[in-house]
Amino acid sequence: MGQEHSTTDIRNKFPHLMVEDKSMIVVLAQAADLATSEMNLMLMGESGVGKELLAHGIHHLSRRTHGPFVAINVAAFPETMFESELFGYEKGAFTGDTERHLGRFDQANGGSLFLDEVGHLPLPQQAKLLRVLQEKAFHRLGGDKLVRVDVRVVAATDQELITMVREGRFQKSLYFRFQAMLELPPLRDRRADISALVGHFLPIYNRKQERNLMSVSPTAMAYLKQQPWPGNVRQLLSALEVAVVYADPTQGVLEANNFKRSLQAWEGVRFSKLGERTAGELAGEEKRGYLIKFQNSTRRYPMRDDTASGEVVLGQRVEADHRHPVGRSSVWGLIRRRGAHSPAIR
Template sequence: MVDEFLQRRAPVSHEDRSPAVQRFRELIGTDDKMLVVFEWIRTAAKSDISVLILGPTGSGKELVARMIHELSRRTPHRLQTVNCAALPDSLFESELFGYEKGAFTGATERKLGRVELANRGTLFLDEIGDLALLAQAKLLRALEERRIERLGGNETIEVDFRLVSATNQPLDLLVREGRFREDLYYRINAFSIRLPSLRERAEDIPTLARRALARNCEANHLAPDAKVLSKDALDLLCRYHWPGNIRELESTLSRAALSSPGRTIRPADIELLHPRESVPSQAGGRLESLAEAERAHITRVLEAVRWNKKQAAQVLEISRGTLYRKILEYGLASTVR
């Protein structure tokens, strides 16, 4: 199925011109999940529908946003990216809508906002779940009216942009908690694309690891096979749970290639960020990994408090934000009716 997919590129010339598509193809292994994601991306790119990309940290959400833009009719124009998690509430309006000269102290000249810069193109809001409620209201108004005003100005500016958003948080749960506006949720979630975690397609790890290693060698002006993984090293990578997903896998292999004294990378050359969570198999039976134990424990606590997230977070001694991310990461769903 993978071979048939790689041979069927429609339209060939358009996809082959897209750097994001070429990068995404490198993330496709033997598991069919990423092929399904690719078809979703193709479908979304055909229209201007608002897209919400869901997935854990490091799974490739920004890459998917770039693919949607590059495969759409808006590709001749700009893709503007805003990291909502890194944007202070006080700067939201000036960053998105821009400002006029003299609008505030330090505003020595007019600055166009990201929304205006994305006119006729695509606006990508990464980690949209981190927006404050006031910022959500201002964003909703811009989406509904397709008009903005720069900070300190009185001119109404019409804008035409396609919105793509991404989050690693379960927005539906945030809506129930009153932390995310329900009307904005429906506005941005007209079409959703969910990216699987690397753990969900563990059979792809050997293929992805070899590709990432070859790409790292080429980036350092070496032959693609200048570094290779030993069988034990590959086994170690396959046992690890990869909380940082593709991003963590690639950075781990970059470190290993640098620290390995010879051509062959061995387990001693690999530095895992959470090594205690990677448990070797035992002759007496498979031991439960820390990630599996955590998932089971979180599930038990949620069921015990009938999925009251505030109580569950208190019992687990973690923040509600961390709990939301764990719920999404482990694919947990309430059975309470």
């Protein structure tokens, strides 16, 4: 059984995550319990929900807090660079290399390594990652010495891994190497967090953009809470910064019209994971079942027990066929081209 945590205690443990919604409080309570373990963790959720920030928080609550926290997007570099980026290489491994290069596992030794987008790894790279997780050791490219490291891995994905396992696109052995999994709910399922996020970041964007906006009007806040937010927290914060940038310098309060400039860029955008449904249609979707149903009060963290119809995760059985996460999309370019900065939230 996990420890009992008050809402205030949870907020103090994760000060960089602005939360009000009960579903996120439960997720963070589970994360706080898991942080003190040495288990490898998998964070699941749509793009933009805050997986990397949660990984940071878990690291700082762990016994590894004084060690390094190294983050890498494993889908961001070509397959040919996978080994050199993660495991490094010895002097002379490549033509012209005159010194040893330490990979991310070396850099994270004694701390935590955050691997983002592991669901996008090709099968050969999955096998290489599995081996180092099993053995806690690897060879640098061009070297024959076995390098042992003490690293806790926290991975993240916006993919349905159990479906990928069944389809042969994700290695079952690697799947089971992550002894615990947490899923962060999308912003549309935790709308109480919107006011907390806006209240925290409005002063930050005021300073950055040299504005003096005091607040967001009740009408504007109601408008924000009605949006589907397919881009989740990342989209909300970009919309807020765009609203600050384009607000009249004499304006003291942000109104709904200030947010429509950036949100209109999302109208009609389609997401492959949702078939033919548009971002606008998503607003009318009923809430679906998630991998972890957060209203469950059980606090056990058993090993995963997959069956043909669902999964046992954190002590609760959930049908696997009713999850509908939104996939990653390139629409952030639309927002950035309008002058907004996309915060580093995954």
